[in-house]
Amino acid sequence: MAAEFLSSVGTSYQVDRILSEAVNEIVLLSPSMKLHESILLRLQQADQRNVRITLLYGRERNQTRGQKWYRDLKNLRILYHDKLNACVYRNEKELILTSMGLSDLGSGIFSDMGVLIARLRDRKAFDDGIYEQEVLIESAEEVFAGKNYVRIEEKTHPEELIRDMPFLTYFGIEDRTLVNGKVKAPSGKFYTPEMELYHDGTIKYQGFKKTRQRHGEWIFYTYEGFVREVVIYENGNYVNKIFCDYENPARAISKYYLLFGIGNSVKKLYDRNISELYFDSLVEDFTGSDRTKLFYHIERFIGKRAIFEQPVTFQDMVDQLYRAMYE
Incomplete structure (x- = not known):
């Protein structure tokens, strides 16, 4: 199942769940910045968990006037974009595209609809959604940034x-x-x-x-x-x-891009400087003896098991990954 249709009740429930389950980040796009009290509570809880929160609103810039709720949120960043006309809510795993604004979530007043897209079920749609959000965020005007939100x-x-x-x-x-x-x-x-x-x-x-x-x-x-x-x-x-479509065997991904993904995964998992990592680099120089964590991370993302057979260099890893995906 690639996507899930949501009714008004389903949209409110799923947004509440996405906010509650967020571990790393929350991104909210809505023309109106007015929040339902249930959403405000979830954002306060997420802030206490040090979840990075981005709120992008549109229409009138002065919507923050008279609002004080956001000033105590340390991990919140608020931006304004005059062209925003969509409602999108996501965490690091799931994304909801809906007609329901932030002020309507949980109210049950209007009949809205939405679509839930999960990264594991439809990675391309999820990544495309993130890309479009980032394009808007990159060109938006910053209105507020909490003390922990340093770019x-x-x-x-x-x-x-x-x-x-x-x-x-x-x-x-x-x-x-x-x-x-x-x-x-x-x-x-x-x-x-x-x-x-x-x-x-x-x-x-x-x-x-x-x-x-x-x-x-x-x-x-x-x-x-x-x-x-x-x-x-x-x-x-x-x-x-x-x-880069990792689920389409008919469109092979360049081995360079596979290397970049492996290297960036090393940075993510081991917090290592990868500035000198390249094809001929030794895997254990960057992972130490615990290479299994890297193998599992890649296999989970690709959706295949037992890909790697004692690779020594990153060239070995790329070649074995390429064979598992396309040969």
């Missing part, structure tokens, strides 16, 4: 960023030396590195800018660490997008 780009200097950015060889960068905050490519041109992380340190996306505009391949990752898609830009203009 990565605000606390990361270019020197720290380029030191930690992995897979530079793939981008043609051989020297991490910065000149005025930029790295020099073999062509002689200079590019500004950019990388953002999820709150647990997993890479969210990475790429380079040319004259302050996205240029070349930008790698976007899922929360689990795997490459979701690669978007190609030319001087800030969108050129093409490569979506």
